[in-house]
Amino acid sequence: MRSQNTDIAFSEVSWDSLKSLWPYLLEFKGRIVLALLCLVGAKLASVGMPFILKHVVDHLDQEAAIGAVVLLPLGLLVAYGLVRFCNVLFAELRDTLFGRVTERAMRRIGLKVFRHLHALDLDFHLNRRTGGLSRDIERGTNGISFLLRFMVFNIVPTLLEISLVIGVLLWNYQVWFAVITATAVVVYISYSVVATEWRTQFVRLANTAESESSTRAVDSLLNYETVKYFTNEAHEAGHYDRELAQWESARRKNRLSLFALNGGQALVISAALTAAMVLAASDVLAERMTLGDFVLINAFMMQIFMPLNFLGFVYREMKGSLANIEKMFGLLEHEPRVRDCEGAPPLRVNGGEVVFEAVGFGYGPDRRILHDVSFTVPPGHKVAIVGSSGAGKSTLLKLLFRFYNLDSGRILIDGQDISRVTQDSLRKAIGVVPQDTVLFNTSIFENIRYGRIDAGDDEVREAIRLSHLEGFIGQLPQGADTRVGERGLKLSGGEKQRVAIARTLLKRPPIIVFDEATSSLDSQSEQSILEAIAEIARGQTSLVIAHRLSTVVDADTIIVLDQGRVVEQGSHAALLQLGGTYARLWDIQQRERGAVAVPLP
Structure with missing residues (x-):
C-alpha cells in the first residue's frame, strides 16, 4: 500500500510540475512563434524529400535520352540536397530560437x-x-x-x-x-x-x-x-x-x-x-x-x-x-510557517523599546521551552539574559527575529507587535552577534561588508578598528583580502567572533543582540571587545544573552531564566544581595575562575 501511494503521489507531483512550466514559455512569445514556423518548415522539407528521391530513382530506371538522363536527375539531386539542407537548417534555427526561452525558464x-x-x-x-x-x-x-x-x-x-x-x-x-x-x-x-x-x-x-x-x-x-x-x-x-x-x-x-x-x-x-x-x-x-x-x-x-x-x-x-x-x-x-500578515507595514523604530509579554513557546507539544516570559528592555538600555544551559536564552533570540511563531503572548518593539510588521523590516532593525559564527568562503573584508553590503571601504575599516581586528589582519600576508575558507574554518573561534562583531557594528542597527558574543575569546580579547561593544552600544537598545556572568555585570537589568521561566530580574548588585539563583551561579563561576566572589557595593 505504501508503494502504491508513493507512485500516485509521484505521478501527481510530476504532472502538476509539468503544468507549472507553461507560464515560463510565454515570456518570449515572438521567439516561440518563429520557432514554430521553423518547425513547420523543417517538417515540410522532411516530408518532401522521399518524393524527390522517388522521381530520381524512377527517372534513372527509365530508358531516356542521354541529355535528359544527365540533366534532369542532376536537378532533382540538387533539389534533394537543398531540401535536406533546409530540413537541418530549420531544425537548428528552431533550437537556437528556443534556446533562450529554455535558458530564461531555467533561470x-x-x-x-x-x-x-x-x-x-x-x-x-x-x-x-x-x-x-x-x-x-x-x-x-x-x-x-x-x-x-x-x-x-x-x-x-x-x-x-x-x-x-x-x-x-x-x-x-x-x-x-x-x-x-x-x-x-x-x-x-x-x-x-x-x-x-x-x-x-x-x-x-x-x-x-x-x-x-x-x-x-x-x-x-x-x-x-x-x-x-x-x-x-x-x-x-x-x-x-x-x-x-x-x-x-x-x-x-x-x-x-x-x-x-x-x-x-x-x-x-x-x-x-x-x-x-x-x-x-x-x-x-x-x-x-x-x-x-x-x-x-x-x-x-x-x-x-x-x-x-x-x-x-x-x-x-x-x-x-x-x-x-x-x-x-x-x-x-513547502509553505513557510512564519508569514507576513496581508498588508503588513514596515517596523518603525523610534526609541527601540523591546517588550516580551507573557511569551510561551515550544518546539513541539512534548518540548515546551518558554512559559509566560515577560520583561522589558527600555530604549537605550542594556538588558542581559542569563541562566543555565537549556533555560531558553537563545530561543528568545530566535523568537525576536521571528524564526518561529509564538504559541502565546506577544513581542513588541516600540509598541508594535512584531507578528504584524514585515519580517524584512524587523530583521533590518536588529543586529546580532551569534554564538556560532559561520562565515562565507570569501575575504575577511567582504565578510564584514556583508553586514551592510552598500557600505563604503572606509566604513568597513572603521568596523574593523572598533572590533579590534587590525592587529590580527596586519599579521596576515594578504591582510583583509585573506579568504576565510568554507564556513570560516581558516579562522579560530575568537577571530570569527570578532569578524561577526565587526559585521554587526557595520550594520549599526537600533537594536543589538549579543548571543554569547565573547564566548570564544580569551580574557584580554574579551575585555577589549567588551569595551568596544560598550562604546558602540551606548544609547542603543541592547540585549545580551550570556553564560559568563562577568560579561554582563554592567547591564542595567539582568533577567534570570530557569527552565523557561523568569525567576529573578534586577541589577547585578541587587541580584547578589537577593541571594537566589543568580547569586548561586555567580559564586560557582567565581570559584571556577579561582576567585572569591565579592559583592559590589
Whole structure:
C-alpha cells in the first residue's frame, strides 16, 4: 500500500510540475512563434524529400535520352540536397530560437526555488540535508532544460509527422502500408508508455541513492575536523561505500530495465519495417509499383520510425526528467510557517523599546521551552539574559527575529507587535552577534561588508578598528583580502567572533543582540571587545544573552531564566544581595575562575 501511494503521489507531483512550466514559455512569445514556423518548415522539407528521391530513382530506371538522363536527375539531386539542407537548417534555427526561452525558464525557476528556500522557516533548514538538497536542485534544473527543449517541440510535431505520413501512404498506395505503419506506431507507443512507467521506479531509486550518497559525502567533508579528531576516516568511507552500493544496485536495475525497453522498441520497428518492405517488393514484382515507389516506401518507413524512435527516447527521458524535478518542485510546496500578515507595514523604530509579554513557546507539544516570559528592555538600555544551559536564552533570540511563531503572548518593539510588521523590516532593525559564527568562503573584508553590503571601504575599516581586528589582519600576508575558507574554518573561534562583531557594528542597527558574543575569546580579547561593544552600544537598545556572568555585570537589568521561566530580574548588585539563583551561579563561576566572589557595593 505504501508503494502504491508513493507512485500516485509521484505521478501527481510530476504532472502538476509539468503544468507549472507553461507560464515560463510565454515570456518570449515572438521567439516561440518563429520557432514554430521553423518547425513547420523543417517538417515540410522532411516530408518532401522521399518524393524527390522517388522521381530520381524512377527517372534513372527509365530508358531516356542521354541529355535528359544527365540533366534532369542532376536537378532533382540538387533539389534533394537543398531540401535536406533546409530540413537541418530549420531544425537548428528552431533550437537556437528556443534556446533562450529554455535558458530564461531555467533561470527564473532556479531563482524562484532559491528565494523560496530562503523564505522557509528555520525549522525546515534545521532538518534539511544540504548535499541531497543540492543534487535535487541540480537534477531538477537539468530536467527542466530537457522538458522545455525536447518535449514541447518534438512530441507533438512527431505525432503530426506520423499522421501525415500515414495519410500519404493511405492516399497513394494500398491500405496495408497504412495499416502496418499505424499498428506499429500504436504498439510502439503503448509498449514505450507501459515499460517506461514500470522503469520509472528504478530511476527514482537511483536518484534517491545518489542524493543519499551526496548528502553523506558533503556532511562528512563539512565535518572534516571532527572526523580527524576521532580518527573515523574508515568509518566514514565505509558508510559512504554502503550508500554507493545502494546507488550501484539502483543503477544496475535502471540499466537492465532500459535494455528491456530498448530491445522491445527495436523489435517493433524491425518487424514493421520488414513487413512493409516485403509488401512493397511484392508490389514492384507485380508491377503495381515502380522501383521509385519502393524507395519512397522505404524512405518513409525509415523517416517515420526515426522520429518515432526519438519519441520513445523523449518520453523515456521525459519521465526521467519528471522524476528529477519532482523533489525540486516539491520544495515549492513547502509553505513557510512564519508569514507576513496581508498588508503588513514596515517596523518603525523610534526609541527601540523591546517588550516580551507573557511569551510561551515550544518546539513541539512534548518540548515546551518558554512559559509566560515577560520583561522589558527600555530604549537605550542594556538588558542581559542569563541562566543555565537549556533555560531558553537563545530561543528568545530566535523568537525576536521571528524564526518561529509564538504559541502565546506577544513581542513588541516600540509598541508594535512584531507578528504584524514585515519580517524584512524587523530583521533590518536588529543586529546580532551569534554564538556560532559561520562565515562565507570569501575575504575577511567582504565578510564584514556583508553586514551592510552598500557600505563604503572606509566604513568597513572603521568596523574593523572598533572590533579590534587590525592587529590580527596586519599579521596576515594578504591582510583583509585573506579568504576565510568554507564556513570560516581558516579562522579560530575568537577571530570569527570578532569578524561577526565587526559585521554587526557595520550594520549599526537600533537594536543589538549579543548571543554569547565573547564566548570564544580569551580574557584580554574579551575585555577589549567588551569595551568596544560598550562604546558602540551606548544609547542603543541592547540585549545580551550570556553564560559568563562577568560579561554582563554592567547591564542595567539582568533577567534570570530557569527552565523557561523568569525567576529573578534586577541589577547585578541587587541580584547578589537577593541571594537566589543568580547569586548561586555567580559564586560557582567565581570559584571556577579561582576567585572569591565579592559583592559590589
